[in-house]
Amino acid sequence: MGQVLFQSKQKTTKRPFVLVTVMLAMFMAAIEATIVATAMPAIVAELGDFSLYSWVFSSYLLMNAVTVLIYGKLSDLFGRKPILTIGIILFLIGSILCGLATSMEWLIFARFVQGFGAGAVMPIATTIVGDIYTKEERASIQGYLSSVWGISAIMGPAIGGLLVEFVSWRFVFWINVPLGILAIIGLYLFLHENIEKKKPQIDYIGAILLTIAVTAFMFVLVEGGVRWTWLSFPILFLIGISIISIIAFVIYERKIDEPMMPFELWSERSILIANLTSLTTGVILIGLSSFLPTFVQGVMEQKAIIAGLTLTTMSIGWPIASMISGKAILTIGFRTTSLIGGLSLVVGTTIFIFLSSENSPIMAAAGSFLIGIGMGLTLTAFIVSIQSTVSWNKRGVATATNMFMRNVGSTIGAALLGGILNSKIMQYFSDHGVKDNLNLDSTTTLLDQSKRSDLSEEARNLLQNGLEFALHHVFIFIFGFAIISFLLILFLPKSKRADT
Template identity: 50%
Template sequence: MLVSVMLAMFMAAVEGTIVATAMPSIVGDLGGFTLFSWVFSAFLLAQTVTIPIYGKLADLYGRKPVFVLGVVVFLAGSTLCGLATSMNQLIFYRLIQGVGAGAVQPIATTIVGDIYNLEERAQVQGYLSGVWGFASIIGPAVGGLFVQYARWSWVFWINIPVGLLSALGIILFFRETVTQRAHKVDYLGSGLIFVAISALMVVLIQAGTVWPWGSAPVLGLLAVFAAGSLLFVVREKRATEPVMPLEIWHDRLITVANLASLTTGIVLVGIDTFLPTFVQGVMNKTPIVAGFALAVMSIGWTLSATVAGRMILRLGYRRTALGGGLWLVIGSVFFVTLQPSRGWFWAAGGSFLVGVGMGLARTVFIVAVQSSVAWEMRGAATAANMFTGILGNTVGAALLGGVLNNRMTAYLRHIPAGQGAPLNLDVVNALLDPQKRQSLSAEMLRVLQRGLTISLHTVYWGVMVLSFASLFLIYFLPRRTKEESQ
């Protein structure tokens, strides 16, 4: 069972980093730099919305059938992604992939919460985070090799054998007893949160570039987001079996851990999504080098997650998580001071420190949340924590992608392309394609790389602000969980 769960974590980790490494090449092949963020946002949106549904279904019908269903959908989406011939197709297939991904990681983590006690759980969660880190090291390197020597489609197809082995292991070896009773799944609540988050994402990505901030579409979508969020809360209070039970948010530890998962999720996607673009587009390095620069974060994550379990038992949740928050802040300093002249080693150093912080903080969050609820609520509580973390990824991809587009648009507005006409964002497609880049003049290459540097620095300042916010939230974690107090 543990090997099967590890394989699921491996697949989730490979998906998270291997696509980021390949994205500059995908954009260079398919075009559509303005849709860059949607490749991540579509996947994360579907994953975010379905996580609470799968968590609830796992509590109602058992972990095994829900996990296997998620793997099947995820692999179907992965197969289609590799066959995409346009950016719009890729975004749609990523949405399908995300629907399956909503079950894989949270249900695998819930299974670990079921079969191990507190002391074992802390150590095993550390091992799982270590597997995630190891897979993330392999992912960027393999992604760089695929992009450079084969085709980017393989960054999606590599999931297929891993996913099949994981599902087969759970089918054969996992045994569970589920109390049979009548169920009512809160599909209305799921639909409301989907509409609300979708509206917010469109605003974050499109406002300031496609639509002015004060335009009717932006204001209308913000109103949809506010109304959808309010109706979701009202619905969850009245639903017989809510998709996200609001009573779990009455626990201070769960509330703080979930909010901190939200902010660290934004930090994580800010590094994962845009670091390969900086290394390849600004520093003129190969996809393999960009992959290694990103993979160093996973080394730090692996090392810190491996010792996090023992640190929790010796120092407690709060002190361990505070250490993680501090390393996040220090790592973010490396990125706001990142310059092409410093080389990719500087970026790798920042990645390593951010990884150390993530490994400590994220391990604390999931172990503490699972230790605060009973079995019948563990799936929902785990899913809620995963939900907020992935929501942070989702909002972060949209928000920081919007920041990048806005800043780059403002920069290009003052650069003439010929006959006095300003450049647009489509010119960045050539910068990210090694072959098309050779057709750019030395002056145009310098101008575009300077604009991308300025724009990405704005993104990294946002990452630093969220790192400080994460540290601030972690400070309010209680020292003990309910399970420890009993």
């Protein structure tokens, strides 16, 4: 196993500058989440194919999920700097391709590339902080890292809304290029690692099996009940492939010496609960990010910048709670901090169940803020807890495993909730005898103000009511995952020893 030593930190690795560089890399990924969600209604209005809406998120999240563990393992073998650099470069290539897209299919492919690089950014950036700071310092530094979400939350939707209205949605992707270049320069100027060379054992088979399992399951969630009936041969075949692949993955990972997911980590109860809860909160996160702007623009008839601001409050609450969480875990403990966060998730998602076209966007913003508080309290506690539990040569993959579970949750969530959205819209149209000239793709007209004004009052009401009906069911599912998250947190150990 390779080992990275940060010798003479004051003379070689300049911790304050490394922290700034890491925050810049994280900002690049964080602003991507808020700025793309804000721009998506405009993107789908121009490119069409509303049925592929969720794939824009699912494709990115899929590659992010299946590569995050590989990057975490590679960073333990080769060091953080070269692997993070490769990830940033791939992310930038994907961003450029996204901005050049002329169809939804092209955009989805480009998001695959972008997600392939994004898998390195968050886990390795967070792991670098775990390497160069002590346990007590990490609790405070995690708060600084989470402030990146607040900054991106304020700038992302605002910039995204302005670019969509006055320039082009393509620039929401191209804005990543200068940020990524600056992050790479900072890494090579300020982060210095002495790496003990060992012959690496990379788990390619595990990565392939996991990719097949997640991809097949994602197809089931997106297309089940829409393109294929739930008991059709394609759906049953994909379910079988997914189950066989995940079983083969678990068996194989338990047999090899250097697995991409060391299952012995899961024997620690706090890590097990943290990972399972990250899975369910990942569903909540993608559900809010993907569909709240659509509700605000399509149902409430608000502008893109207003839709972005309702999402902004989540990322404002997140860093505020993270800074509180960093201090709280040292006083009231991981479990109590996480429980407060879990309760905030439940209250926040409850608000969305009662959201309607007559409500003010302020109500949506309030629910979004509470979810941000819940995310900040729980996820910060989980990361600090995990990094304090494992040794250096497991820290990269342990951190990556937690983020992998959150990414898998987001991947499954985007597919599941996207499938629910499409099927419920079709159900509403069927129940109300919609005319042949209105279909699933007709919903995109609600997301473009000029096209919406051209609709007849009857058609507009029908489309808006159908979209509201479908999104209401999406929000109910999100609430259900918040309840599951809170119940899981109850199983965290009441006291836990965290080694420095």
